[in-house]
Amino acid sequence: MAYKPYKINTGKNAGVHRRVPQEKSSFKLFGLRSGLSYRMLPALAYYIIVTIVYLTSIINEVKYFSFTGSDIILEVSKYLFIGIMLYSPAIFLSDFKYVEHLPFFKDKSFKSSCIGLILVFCFCYFMWNVDLFCMSDTYKESVTAYRAEQQKELEKKIEAESTEQASVIETTVSKEKK
Numbered sequence: 288m289a290y291k292p293y294k295i296n297t298g299k300n301a302g303v304h305r306r307v308p309q310e311k312s313s314f315k316l317f318g319l320r321s322g323l324s325y326r327m328l329p330a331l332a333y334y335i336i337v338t339i340v341y342l343t344s345i346i347n348e349v350k351y352f353s354f355t356g357s358d359i360i361l362e363v364s365k366y367l368f369i370g371i372m373l374y375s376p377a378i379f380l381s382d383f384k385y386v387e388h389l390p391f392f393k394d395k396s397f398k399s400s401c402i403g404l405i406l407v408f409c410f411c412y413f414m415w416n417v418d419l420f421c422m423s424d425t426y427k428e429s430v431t432a433y434r435a436e437q438q439k440e441l442e443k444k445i446e447a448e449s450t451e452q453a454s455v456i457e458t459t460v461s462k463e464k465k
Contacts, residue, residue, distance in 0.1 A: 317380040339374045341366075353429040358422050365418035372411035375404055 310393020379392045391403025
């Protein structure tokens with residue numbers, strides 16, 4: 288069943304099939320249109336979590352990786368496509384006028400909206416990987432060095448935990464022998 292943005296006039300001109308626009312909500316954003324808490328809370332949680340993840344990934348990438356001049360342009364492009372991918376429900380499923388002109392989103396059916404979102408996700412993911420592929424060697428080396436450092440820290444942590452578990456087992460075995 289498709290979402291209809293208009294209601295049929297049922298007054299004394301009921302035979303005339305003229306559509307009268309419904310009252311527009313002040314919230315046009317997807318998930319916040321209905322005003323129902325069981326729909327608004329998951330939507331708000333999604334938007335807040337996506338915003339936090341998006342901002343922390345930008346901050347951490349700038350903090351730990353090194354860039355050249357061309358990498359900055361590619362980085363902005365990469366995060367533009369990531370933002371479109373993450374905020375695509377808000378961009379393409381909300382009640383804004385531009386949505387009426389988009390091929391998969393104008394009729395507001397579930398099937399075509401899902402196909403449209405999948406296509407947007409695929410395109411943005413592809414462009415994200417193209418941007419990563421085009422990054423300079425300086426950027427790629429800094430990513431490799433950071434990942435190697437993270438791997439060493441993880442191995443040290445696992446080794447410390449296994450040593451700690453071994454000492455606990457030895458202590459338990461020695462107490463049982465006495």
